[in-house]
Amino acid sequence: MWSVVKKIIALSGDKNKYIKASTIAATVYAVFVALPYTAIYVFFQSASNQLTTGTLLICVAILLLSLVGGSIAKTITYRLQEWASNYVAARKRLEIGEHLRRVPMGFFREKTLGEVTAVLTSDITFYENKAADVLDWVVNGLLQSLISCLFLGLFNWKLGIIFTVGFIVAYLLLNKIQIESEKIIPQQKQAEADAISATLEFIRGISVFKLFRMGGHSVKNVKESYCKYSDTSYKLEIKILPWSTILHCCLKITIGMILVLVSFLTIKGKLDMALSVTMIVASLQIFRPLETLTTSIGNVRTMDTTINRIEEISNFPMIDEGCRDITLEKFDIEFNHVSFSYDGKTDVVKDVSFIIPQNTMTAIVGSSGSGKTTLARLIARFWDVQKGSIEIGGVDVRKITCDSLLKNISIVFQNVYLFNDTIAANIRYGKPDATQEEIENAARKACCHEFIMALPDGYSTVVGESGSHLSGGERQRISIARAILKNAPIVLLDEATSSIDPDNEVFIQQAINELVKDKTLIIIAHRLTTIKNANQIIVMDNGEIIEKGTHQVLLSNHGQYSKFWEISQKSSEWKVSS
Structure with missing residues (x-):
């Protein structure tokens, strides 16, 4: 006792x-x-x-x-x-x-x-x-x-x-x-x-x-x-x-x-x-x-x-225990022979190496379970790699505290989470001291100012738990407004448009274009039409890089990416007949 x-x-x-x-x-x-x-x-x-x-x-x-x-x-x-x-x-x-x-x-x-x-x-x-x-x-x-x-x-x-x-x-x-x-x-x-x-x-x-x-x-x-x-x-x-x-x-x-x-x-x-x-x-x-x-x-x-x-x-170990607050000067990203396993047994990322130059767009594609999302989340240090290293601006992310790392990164997920608070408060998470004018400017750039103003309480509208009072496209645009307001030099887009209807996709694509100006962009997408202008496209399969290059180069290689592109073009012509 x-x-x-x-x-x-x-x-x-x-x-x-x-x-x-x-x-x-x-x-x-x-x-x-x-x-x-x-x-x-x-x-x-x-x-x-x-x-x-x-x-x-x-x-x-x-x-x-x-x-x-x-x-x-x-x-x-x-x-x-x-x-x-x-x-x-x-x-x-x-x-x-x-x-x-x-x-x-x-x-x-x-x-x-x-x-x-x-x-x-x-x-x-x-x-x-x-x-x-x-x-x-x-x-x-x-x-x-x-x-x-x-x-x-x-x-x-x-x-x-x-x-x-x-x-x-x-x-x-x-x-x-x-x-x-x-x-x-x-x-x-x-x-x-x-x-x-x-x-x-x-x-x-x-x-x-x-x-x-x-x-x-x-x-x-x-x-x-x-x-x-x-x-x-x-x-x-x-x-x-x-x-x-x-x-x-x-x-x-x-x-x-x-x-x-x-x-x-x-x-x-x-x-x-x-x-x-x-x-x-x-x-x-x-x-x-x-x-x-x-x-x-x-x-x-x-x-x-x-x-x-x-x-x-x-007492559960913190991922950044013993790390330092470091101010990054450059925002190029380098994977050096990275391997990672969730369970400590089976690697889901296997000896991956590539470089993402600063202020360029890199797309990561591949079938489900190929390791695309894992790569993006390793950059944000949701987990630490077991082998190899990931460097941003020449600094190993494992040496940086989560706060000082993530202030440089904006992430837009496929499944958006909004807090049971006002729209203004949810956007303000990108910059806690933002003025109302800054919030509205970010909303305009994210193409959501008009639908917000059409709501009875405008920016004071409470969105409900997980944003349940809004549609999927509206929640997505608000999350992009939040990321625009943060104005981080690195942007991770994880399937941000995969489940959006065509009408909303136009707005969201415009919002994303505004978000990624002069940024180091990593985008994970199933819709290949959204990434064909990327500076480089990385094709993943079973945790490994099997192809890497521009859209035109990968098409000319007639490899896995070429097959994905052919399937995506055919699917755009699908029709339901009676």
């Missing part, structure tokens, strides 16, 4: 001094809790002879001191613990958000969205709400019972030993409960993350489920995930129930032994009435903090697992 306390202290960082101070306050509180036993003893000791006003006032003073001092110490203890846990929770959310910005994209292949969401929501919320309680149950509860046992030993060392032995047995059983629950709670937290993933998938795919009449199947998956979560929670309770029962029985047996022994010693005249009453009252109160801790041990163990999950994400 103390390991959980150590983890809470470690997670608190520079605020752990408040938790350490709360432990001192908790010790003081435990002393105040034990003081009433003195008042009881003094009162009955005097009552057996002659109770005087002075003695009564002393007892009242001790009780008042215990109540007032205990209340102050308890308030200080809990406020320090609560303040530290709330501060840490708020800070951790921001830290993890910043950390996730700098982890390799491979992190999101290892962790599901449900796992990450569970950490950022339920795990940190649990820490925020329960860290102070866990400290109260473990630190305050154990200190309170232990100090009371030692205090009673001052009155009668033999009875004090019985109290202390009962405390030690209870402590050992609590540790046993913790060990048993440790085997189940990680499974419970994983089941919770899986349930969140299933719920998110159901919400995101509900239109597909309805379209293909798979609603029942999708709901079944959600039900199964929550049933699994319920089963693991039930399994946890069943696992620790016998040990909790044994612990409660041991505490009651200890209390019973004390009551019997006190009665026996009193009858034999070896224990006076004052001490007898004191011990009886103490036996009924002293183990209550341990009983509370017993019923809350599941929360203690959950806190341990929660902190482990938070630290696992917080």
